[in-house]
Amino acid sequence: MVTSGGDAPGMNATIRSVVRCAIDQGLEPVGIEHGYSGLILNQVIPMNRRSVSGIINQGGTILRSARCEEIKTKEGLDEAVRTIESNAIDALVVIGGDGSFRGAQEIRKASGRPVVGVPASIDNDMWGADETVGFDSAVNTAVRSTDNLRDTAYSLDRTFLVEVMGRVRGFIALEVGLCTGAEYTLIPEVKEDLNKIAQDLHESGHRGKKCIIIIVAEGYGDSREIASYLSQKSGLETRLSVLGYIQRGGSPTARSRRLAATFGASAIEALLQGEEASIVGLQGNEIKIVQLSETNSHRKEIDLELYRLSRSISR
Numbered sequence: 001m002v003t004s005g006g007d008a009p010g011m012n013a014t015i016r017s018v019v020r021c022a023i024d025q026g027l028e029p030v031g032i033e034h035g036y037s038g039l040i041l042n043q044v045i046p047m048n049r050r051s052v053s054g055i056i057n058q059g060g061t062i063l064r065s066a067r068c069e070e071i072k073t074k075e076g077l078d079e080a081v082r083t084i085e086s087n088a089i090d091a092l093v094v095i096g097g098d099g100s101f102r103g104a105q106e107i108r109k110a111s112g113r114p115v116v117g118v119p120a121s122i123d124n125d126m127w128g129a130d131e132t133v134g135f136d137s138a139v140n141t142a143v144r145s146t147d148n149l150r151d152t153a154y155s156l157d158r159t160f161l162v163e164v165m166g167r168v169r170g171f172i173a174l175e176v177g178l179c180t181g182a183e184y185t186l187i188p189e190v191k192e193d194l195n196k197i198a199q200d201l202h203e204s205g206h207r208g209k210k211c212i213i214i215i216v217a218e219g220y221g222d223s224r225e226i227a228s229y230l231s232q233k234s235g236l237e238t239r240l241s242v243l244g245y246i247q248r249g250g251s252p253t254a255r256s257r258r259l260a261a262t263f264g265a266s267a268i269e270a271l272l273q274g275e276e277a278s279i280v281g282l283q284g285n286e287i288k289i290v291q292l293s294e295t296n297s298h299r300k301e302i303d304l305e306l307y308r309l310s311r312s313i314s315r
Contacts, residue, residue, distance in 0.1 A: 001019075001029065001030075001031055001032065001063070001092070001093040001095060002016050002031075002032040002035060002036065002038070002039060002063065002092065002093070002094055002095065002096075003015070003034040003035060003061040003063045003065045003092075003095045004068070004095070004096040004099075004100035004103065005035065005039075005065060005067060005096045005097050005099050005100045005121070006035055006065070006067075006096075006121065006122070006248065007060050007061050007065050007200050007248055007249075007272070008097075008120045008121050008122050008132070008133060008137070008138070008248065008256075009059045009060075009122075009133075009134045009135025009137035009138065009231065009249070009250055009251065009252035009253070009256055009258040010120060010133040010134045010137060010252035010256035010257060010259065011051075011060065011061040011065075011081065011095055011120050011133065011134070012058045012059070012060065012061055012062055012252075013054065013055070013056045013133075013152070013252060013256070013257045013260035013261060013264075013265075014095050014116075014118055014120055014133055014260040014263060014264045015031070015052055015055070015061065015062065015063060015119050016052040016055055016056055016096065016260075016261075017220060017260055017261045017262075017263070017265055018093050018095075018118075018264040018267060018268060019031075019047050019048070019049070019051060019052045020049055021048055021264055021265045021268040021269075022268050023048070023049060025268060025272060027047075027268070028046075029046075029047045030044050030045060030046055030047060030087065030089065031044070031046075031047045031051075031062075031063045032044055032045075032063065032083075033045060033046050033063050033064050034063075034064045034065065034066045035064070035065045035066040035067070035068055035074070035096075035100075036066070036068035036070075036071040036076075036080065036100075036184050037068045037070070037071075038064075038066070038067045038070065038104055039071070039079075039080045039083050039084075039107075040068070040070055040076050040083065040223060040303060041079075041083075042082075042083045042086065042087075044087045044089075046048060047145050052144070056257060057251050057252070057257075058222045058251070059137075059230055059248075059249045059250045059251055059252065060097075061296070062222065063069075065073075065096075067099075068103070071106070071107075072075050072103070072106075072299075076108060076115075077107065077110045080107055080110070080111070081107075081110050081111045082249065084107075084111050084113055085111075085274055089113065090113065090114075091113055091114040091115070091222065091271045092104070092107065092108075092111075092113060092115045092116075093113070093115075093116055093117075093118060093267050093271070094117045094118070094269075095105070095115070095117075095118045095120045095133075096117070096118075096120055096121065097119070097120070097121030097123060097126065097132070097153050098121070098123075098125060098126050098288065098295075098296070099245070099277060100117070101117045101126070101141045101292060101295055102296050104117055104277075104292060105277060105292050106144060106281050108276070108277045108292070109239075114271055114274075114275065114276045114277070114278065115202065115276070115277055115278075115292065116233075116267045116270045116271055116275055116279065117267075117278070117279035117292060118133065118263045118264065118267050118279070118280060119133065119263070119279060119280075119281060120132060120133035120134055120259060120260070120263075121133075121134060121135070122134045122138035122165060122247060122248060123135070123136070123165070123166065123169060123170070123172065124169075124171040124306055125168070125169045126259065126279070126281070126295060126300060127290075127294070127295050127299060127300040128279060128281040128283070128285055128288070128290035128295045128297035128298070128300075129279065129281035129282055129283075129295075129300075130281070130282045130284070130289070131259065131282050132259075133252075133256055133259045133260045133263060134248075134252065134256055134262040135171070135172070135175075135256070136253050136255040136256050136259075137250065137251075137252045137255075137256040138165070138172060138247040138248065139172060139176055139179070139181070141243075141246060141247050141249075141250055142162075142164050142176045142243055142247055143176055143179050143180055143275025145162075145214070145241075145243055145246070146162050146176060146180040146182070146213060147180060149162060149213065149241055150186045150211065150213055151179070151227070153211045153212065153213060154211040157211060157237055157239065158211065158236075158237055158238075159201060159211075159212040159213075159230070159231075159234070159236045159238040159239070160213050160214070160238070160239050160240075160241055161214045161223060161226060161227045161230070161238055161240045161241070162176075162182075162213060162214065162215050162216070162241050162243065163216050163217075163218055163223040163240065163241070163242045163243065163244075164176055164215060164216070164217060164218070164243055165186070165217075165218055165243070165244070165248075165280040166188070166217035166218055166246065167237070168188060168219050169187075169188060169189070169216055169217070169219070169220045169300075169302065170185075170186075170187025170188050170189050170190075170219070170220070170302055171302060172185065172217065172247070173185055173187050173216065173217035173220075174187055174302060174303070174306060174307055174310065176215050177215040177310050177314070178306065178309070178310040180213060180215070181213070181313075181314060182213040182214060182215040182310075182314060183204075183212045183213060183314050184197055184212075184214040184314065184315050185214075185215045185216075185307070185310055185311075185314075186214065186215065186216040186217065186220045186221075186226075187217050187220060187302065187305075188217055188219040189302045189307075189312070190307060191305070194226065194229055194230065194233075195233065197214075197230065198229070198230050198233030198234040199233070199234075200315075201230060201233075201234035201236050201238075202233070202234045202235055202236070204236075211238070214230075214238075223240055223242065224240060224288065226242040227239070233292055234306040235269070238276040241280065249308055258266075261300060262287060263280050263282075263287070266280040266287045266289075267280050270289055275289060277291065277292040277293065278290060278291050278292055279292060279294075279295050296307070
């Protein structure tokens with residue numbers, strides 16, 4: 001198994017589940033350190049039940065991770081295949097996000113070995129998976145931080161623009177905005193009129209409402225420029241707080257641990273049932289097998305009804 005790309009709370013719980021379920025089925029698990037870079041460099045280690053003791057509550061990944069451009073090249077893929085063959089690896093479980101799954105599809109083609117993906121990403125943007133391991137944890141971290149900022153915003157009559165992760169998609173921002181009662185939520189999928197928001201802020205200030213929280217996904221635009229613009233146009237002091245990588249770390253929530261346990265078990269089951277290039281994805285209340293090619297060729301849409309609900313109850 002390999003953890004690839006950005007880390008997410010619950011990856012360790014997923015590793016634990018994969019290792020122990022594999023052993024229960026008579027399989028011999030090995031781990032690949034440092035993501036696809038480790039696959040290219042032959043950084044393969046044996047794993048057993050004791051290897052994964054005491055990690056269910058730990059953030060990050062004990063296998064480490066890395067972003068790897070080399071896996072996109074023929075030379076990198078050839079080295080990865082050599083590692084797979086020299087270690088007699090029969091199948092690969094890839095724990096990661098959309099970039100990891102695109103790499104997994106290429107490894108499958110080059111090696112001929114079965115590959116099953118486990119969606120573990122704070123971004124929650126993979127098609128075929130309602131929720132990923134780590135998303136709930138990242139949202140809870142951002143919600144707690146935003147709740148703390150609202151205390152200060154209330155005490156000092158301030159507007160806070162809170163930037164959360166989401167370079168391309170607004171899944172985290174939408175969830176955090178709804179759950180913190182943010183007055184405004186800015187996501188890449190919906191372009192808002194900042195001049196109208198500034199006008200609303202100005203009018204709110206005249207009505208005596210000066211404690212305001214605005215959640216913005218990092219991919220919406222330059223948060224510093226947005227905060228400066230709103231300050232100038234509204235007349236209300238607007239401070240920027242960038243939560244950043246704090247959302248990736250920390251102990252996973254119970255929800256993320258539960259998904260990790262069930263996804264890990266389902267990945268092993270999928271391999272034993274002959275799946276060759278797929279992911280395990282939560283759909284509704286059931287875990288489904290989704291073809292890797294389908295996941296990589298579709299875009300997961302954000303719930304605009306949830307966005308409209310967030311707007312309607314925010315002010």
